Amino acid sequence: MPVFRNPTVSGVARKVRAFFGLEAGVTRGALPEPTSADGHSAGVVAPENMIWIFGTGRTGSTWLAAMMEEPEGHDVWFEPRVGTIFDPQRFQRHGGKHFILASQYKDVWLRSIRNFILDGANARFPELAGGYLAVKEPGGSVGAGLIMEALPESRMVLLIRDPRDVVASWLDATRKGGWQTRRRGEGGLRAESLADTKPNAFVRRHADAYLKHVGSARRAYEAHEGRKVVVRYEDLRTDTLGTMKRMYGELDVPIEEARLAEAVEKHSWENIPEEEKGQGMFYRKATPEAWREDLTRRQVKTVERITAPLLEEFYPKRPTEKQG
Amino acid sequence: MIRDAWRKVRGRGMLEETGGMRPENLVWVFGTARTGSSWLSAIMGEVGGYSRWHEPLVGHLFGNLYYERAGHRSEDAHFILGARYRELWLGTIRRFVLDSAAARFPGIAAKGRGYLIIKEPQGSMGAPLLMEALPESRMILLVRDPRDVVASNLDAHKGGTWTADLMRKGGKEKPPSLAESRPDAFVKGQARRYVRDVGNAKKAYDAHGGFKVLVRYEDLRADTLQTMKRIYSELEMPVEGADLARSVEKHSWEKIPSEQKGEGKFHRKAKPGGWREDLTARQAEIVEGVAGSLLRELYPVRSTA
Numbered sequence: 001m002p003v004f005r006n007p008t009v010s011g012v013a014r015k016v017r018a019f020f021g022l023e024a025g026v027t028r029g030a031l032p033e034p035t036s037a038d039g040h041s042a043g044v045v046a047p048e049n050m051i052w053i054f055g056t057g058r059t060g061s062t063w064l065a066a067m068m069e070e071p072e073g074h075d076v077w078f079e080p081r082v083g084t085i086f087d088p089q090r091f092q093r094h095g096g097k098h099f100i101l102a103s104q105y106k107d108v109w110l111r112s113i114r115n116f117i118l119d120g121a122n123a124r125f126p127e128l129a130g131g132y133l134a135v136k137e138p139g140g141s142v143g144a145g146l147i148m149e150a151l152p153e154s155r156m157v158l159l160i161r162d163p164r165d166v167v168a169s170w171l172d173a174t175r176k177g178g179w180q181t182r183r184r185g186e187g188g189l190r191a192e193s194l195a196d197t198k199p200n201a202f203v204r205r206h207a208d209a210y211l212k213h214v215g216s217a218r219r220a221y222e223a224h225e226g227r228k229v230v231v232r233y234e235d236l237r238t239d240t241l242g243t244m245k246r247m248y249g250e251l252d253v254p255i256e257e258a259r260l261a262e263a264v265e266k267h268s269w270e271n272i273p274e275e276e277k278g279q280g281m282f283y284r285k286a287t288p289e290a291w292r293e294d295l296t297r298r299q300v301k302t303v304e305r306i307t308a309p310l311l312e313e314f315y316p317k318r319p320t321e322k323q324g
Numbered sequence: 325m326i327r328d329a330w331r332k333v334r335g336r337g338m339l340e341e342t343g344g345m346r347p348e349n350l351v352w353v354f355g356t357a358r359t360g361s362s363w364l365s366a367i368m369g370e371v372g373g374y375s376r377w378h379e380p381l382v383g384h385l386f387g388n389l390y391y392e393r394a395g396h397r398s399e400d401a402h403f404i405l406g407a408r409y410r411e412l413w414l415g416t417i418r419r420f421v422l423d424s425a426a427a428r429f430p431g432i433a434a435k436g437r438g439y440l441i442i443k444e445p446q447g448s449m450g451a452p453l454l455m456e457a458l459p460e461s462r463m464i465l466l467v468r469d470p471r472d473v474v475a476s477n478l479d480a481h482k483g484g485t486w487t488a489d490l491m492r493k494g495g496k497e498k499p500p501s502l503a504e505s506r507p508d509a510f511v512k513g514q515a516r517r518y519v520r521d522v523g524n525a526k527k528a529y530d531a532h533g534g535f536k537v538l539v540r541y542e543d544l545r546a547d548t549l550q551t552m553k554r555i556y557s558e559l560e561m562p563v564e565g566a567d568l569a570r571s572v573e574k575h576s577w578e579k580i581p582s583e584q585k586g587e588g589k590f591h592r593k594a595k596p597g598g599w600r601e602d603l604t605a606r607q608a609e610i611v612e613g614v615a616g617s618l619l620r621e622l623y624p625v626r627s628t629a
Contacts, residue, residue, distance in 0.1 A: 077402060078402040079402060079403075080402055080403060080404040081389060081393070081394050081397070081403060081404055081405075082404040084389050084393055084394070085385055085386060085388075085389050085404070086385075090388070091381065096378075097428075098377060098378040098379055098380055098428075099379070099380060099381055100380040100381055100382040100385060100420075100424055101385075105424060105427050105428065108423055108424055108427040109420070109423075109424060111423070112416070112419065112420040112423055112424070115416060115419065116404075116413070116416045116420065117404075119412055119413070119415075119416050120404050120409065120412070120413065120416075123409050123412050124401065124402070124409070
């Protein structure tokens with residue numbers, strides 16, 4: 001049997017408690033069914049204490065997650081990529097009843113997705129009893145809709161950033177010598193990038209990716225009935241502590257202000273060593289609207305055209321820009 | 325005492341996790357598209373006591389992330405399919421499949437007997453994960469000469485063929501295909517896909533400790549009934565000879581109406597070695613170059629090498 005071959009002590013204790021009927025399980029919403037009867041996913045991580053961070057890469061999710069990891073009783077699950085598995089767009093053509101995610105059997109597979117996530121969380125964070133688990137999942141935002149549907153009690157952060165800055169950041173990261181290119185090279189992956197050979201095509205592709213990822217996360221946010229908040233990277237940069245307080249307030253997560261201030265200070269841009277910042281580095285500029293210097297006019301127009309619905313919603317043009 | 329209680333808990337969980345569906349009653353058909361899996365599964369699904377699950381794509385669901393999108397993260401403990409938690413997530417995949425199967429085929433689940441044929445050629449990328457998660461299941465590795473597979477796909481993806489009809493039924497127009505604009509590039513892509521799918525299915529087959537059988541499409545065409553009998557025998561599954569013969573007859577190539585067969589149709593040629601007429605010499609070389617290793621392993625005699 002592949003399951004539980006090496007159970008942890010706490011895991012065994014949970015099963016034994018469940019077996020003797022000593023554990024009542026966790027109260028949950030209407031959907032989906034709680035857990036398998038062996039208490040497998042009724043573990044230490046309560047779904048209502050999970051805070052999902054969706055959006056896309058280069059929106060400051062690493063920074064946000066680092067701050068969220070600091071307070072006592074809080075932890076971060078760093079990019080599980082579970083959302084990538086459950087990307088409904090990948091299977092658009094397969095809508096028949098035989099498809100594993102067929103709508104006719106949604107209650108069954110939503111429960112499976114729920115257990116899949118909770119099992120993974122419980123195994124990785126056995127010490128988190130009663131605490132909060134932030135799940136940094138920008139790269140899995142395509143599956144945000146199904147994840148939030150499977151875990152309706154969970155909280156959600158929609159983290160966004162001006163798509164022009166996001167694309168500019170990727171362009172820098174993926175050029176020759178950029179941090180992403182270096183990482184790919186170490187992994188034996190193709191180091192040459194469109195960013196160097198066909199930058200305009202690269203920009204188009206990443207604008208498409210932005211629309212896909214943030215668009216999915218946006219739809220999940222709209223549908224989610226639990227606690228949720230939109231956080232703009234630009235607001236985080238302007239007033240980090242104020243934005244963090246607002247975020248926790250809207251998520252209804254109690255947080256000690258002094259500890260939060262410490263976390264904000266510890267992870268501030270100013271505290272990152274100078275040699276770790278700059279062009280080609282993971283920490284690049286952190287300057288909102290730097291796209292004005294980084295992208296060509298044509299590239300800006302490409303991003304604006306592709307991401308128009310999101311850009312207009314979250315970054316409406318100022319009157320002077322409209323006139324221009 | 326704890327050890328004893330643990331065993332009981334685990335045992336209880338096992339019964340409930342399956343929703344009544346027994347993993348040993350699942351028969352997976354892996355390979356790749358255009359290997360005759362629709363034909364094979366139709367024959368098997370027709371026989372009494374057998375049902376067919378037509379392309380759940382669960383192998384693609386998990387295999388895509390594990391092998392393609394994030395394979396480089398397998399040692400990362402945070403990765404949902406990371407190596408450190410392999411047993412845990414294999415268990416979850418197991419329940420995912422069994423719960424879904426039980427919901428769709430409650431008759432088999434309730435009786436605890438009967439077999440479910442799972443036609444999953446396009447999910448073959450994830451075959452190693454599925455067979456590791458369900459070691460009691462049975463497995464058919466269905467293969468076909470990669471040159472014929474690629475030739476069949478080349479025909480299928482041209483304009484106005486059955487794949488376009490299929491998309492139209494789903495409310496979409498088939499976009500222009502490389503099969504027409506750059507056929508050699510298309511051939512290369514399809515050969516790579518063959519290696520990915522059949523390669524992973526073969527890995528799963530080699531590692532699988534349960535009942536399994538390797539079936540060549542060419543043998544099915546040459547002597548369908550005998551090949552089918554061998555399948556049931558090697559998988560140790562019961563079958564009524566007369567039932568099987570009827571099903572073989574019903575689904576024979578000759579019974580398919582002529583107007584449903586031919587170029588651009590789902591039922592095209594069913595002719596082993598047809599690639600010699602369908603592919604250019606350059607295209608055949610491309611396939612042999614990309615899929616040469618599997619070709620030599622699966623077709624040692626027929627290789628052009």
